[in-house]
Amino acid sequence: MKSIRQQIIHGLSNDGPGHVLVLGDCLDILEHVPSNTVQAFITSPPYDTRRKATYGGVHEAGYLEWLLPRIRLMVMALTPTGVLVCNISPGRKSDGSLSIYDMQLVSTLVVEDGLAFAQKLNWLKGNFSKFVKNNTLMGGAGTGSVHRDCCEPIYVFARNMKFYRDINAVKNPIGDWASTRVNGKSGRVNSSTGSGFGCDRVKAAENEFARPHNVVRDDFDECENGIIVTPTATNGGENNTYKHSAVFPTTIPAHFIAYATRAMDVVCDPFVGSGTTMYTAFRDGRRSIGIDSSPDSIEKAKQRLNDNNVPYLFIDASKVLA
Numbered sequence: 101m102k103s104i105r106q107q108i109i110h111g112l113s114n115d116g117p118g119h120v121l122v123l124g125d126c127l128d129i130l131e132h133v134p135s136n137t138v139q140a141f142i143t144s145p146p147y148d149t150r151r152k153a154t155y156g157g158v159h160e161a162g163y164l165e166w167l168l169p170r171i172r173l174m175v176m177a178l179t180p181t182g183v184l185v186c187n188i189s190p191g192r193k194s195d196g197s198l199s200i201y202d203m204q205l206v207s208t209l210v211v212e213d214g215l216a217f218a219q220k221l222n223w224l225k226g227n228f229s230k231f232v233k234n235n236t237l238m239g240g241a242g243t244g245s246v247h248r249d250c251c252e253p254i255y256v257f258a259r260n261m262k263f264y265r266d267i268n269a270v271k272n273p274i275g276d277w278a279s280t281r282v283n284g285k286s287g288r289v290n291s292s293t294g295s296g297f298g299c300d301r302v303k304a305a306e307n308e309f310a311r312p313h314n315v316v317r318d319d320f321d322e323c324e325n326g327i328i329v330t331p332t333a334t335n336g337g338e339n340n341t342y343k344h345s346a347v348f349p350t351t352i353p354a355h356f357i358a359y360a361t362r363a364m365d366v367v368c369d370p371f372v373g374s375g376t377t378m379y380t381a382f383r384d385g386r387r388s389i390g391i392d393s394s395p396d397s398i399e400k401a402k403q404r405l406n407d408n409n410v411p412y413l414f415i416d417a418s419k420v421l422a
């Protein structure tokens with residue numbers, strides 16, 4: 101029988117399906133992914149114990165010690181120009197205060213491991229973004245006395261700032277505002293505040309596309325962050341079909357696949373859950389590896405891949421010699 105490493109290599113090769121789904125703890129599996137293989141890790145690890153009823157979790161007190169070795173294995177499998185995209189919500193402790201394990205993770209990866217903290221995006225969650233405009237609350241109204249957390253951070257790390265990216269792939273159409281801002285003025289217009297900021301509005305308005313901002317929303321069916329998305333509200337949209345308790349929308353992997361990978365590059369999600377990243381990688385012409393330690397999550401991922409005709413090689417790590 102082929103080793104896990106041999107199977108992964110075969111699964112990604114021209115003779116294989118291009119997508120590999122593995123049942124196992126990513127701590128045991130990632131070391132079998134050859135170095136210099138993955139162009140983008142796009143993942144959302146379990147956050148402390150808030151999902152203990154569905155797929156378990158890790159107590160926030162030991163969270164960093166649990167996650168760090170797994171992240172370090174990811175870095176070893178990255179290409180020199182690759183990125184590591186990690187959606188991780190800090191969560192709240194029993195006294196209601198915010199945990200800081202995500203900040204500790206950022207600090208450790210930058211200070212101890214020397215990674216570049218390339219960008220931070222904010223995922224404005226679908227079931228909030230339609231209400232947030234009016235500052236209204238959905239669910240839980242009246243409970244608690246702190247503001248509701250409607251965004252989750254998405255941290256992007258790279259070996260250095262020379263990581264591969266294509267901002268043109270995620271630019272937004274400039275929009276009608278550009279012509280109204282020109283307002284008959286040409287040449288550089290400086291801010292009236294005296295700050296020294298300013299721009300040539302005519303030149304800016306001539307651009308067809310603008311750089312995306314760092315908010316990823318998931319309930320829009322128009323071009324937002326450069327990606328045409330169908331409504332994928334987390335609790336009730338397409339992802340809910342697979343009944344995983346902590347899905348992210350396809351918008352998130354799609355954004356980073358477009359921005360930080362090329363056709364046929366390998367994308368890996370070591371906490372693949374219901375298979376969102378693998379499905380999106382297939383849809384967008386990339387190869388992928390997905391890993392999950394929960395047989396239940398793996399079943400959901402399989403169903404999703406099968407429903408979408410994604411070819412994949414399945415490996416049950418417990419049945420394979422390392």
Ligand SMILES: C[S@@+](CC[C@H](N)C(=O)[O-])C[C@H]1O[C@@H](n2cnc3c(N)ncnc32)[C@H](O)[C@@H]1O
Nearest residue numbers: 125126155347348371373374376392393394397
């Ligand atoms: C936040 S969910 C990911 C959901 C996924 N982004 C999606 O859209 O469906 C985290 C997943 O990590 C899995 N998990 C927890 N510990 C793991 C480990 N040590 N190795 C691999 N997967 C693990 C859980 O079973 C769960 O499915």
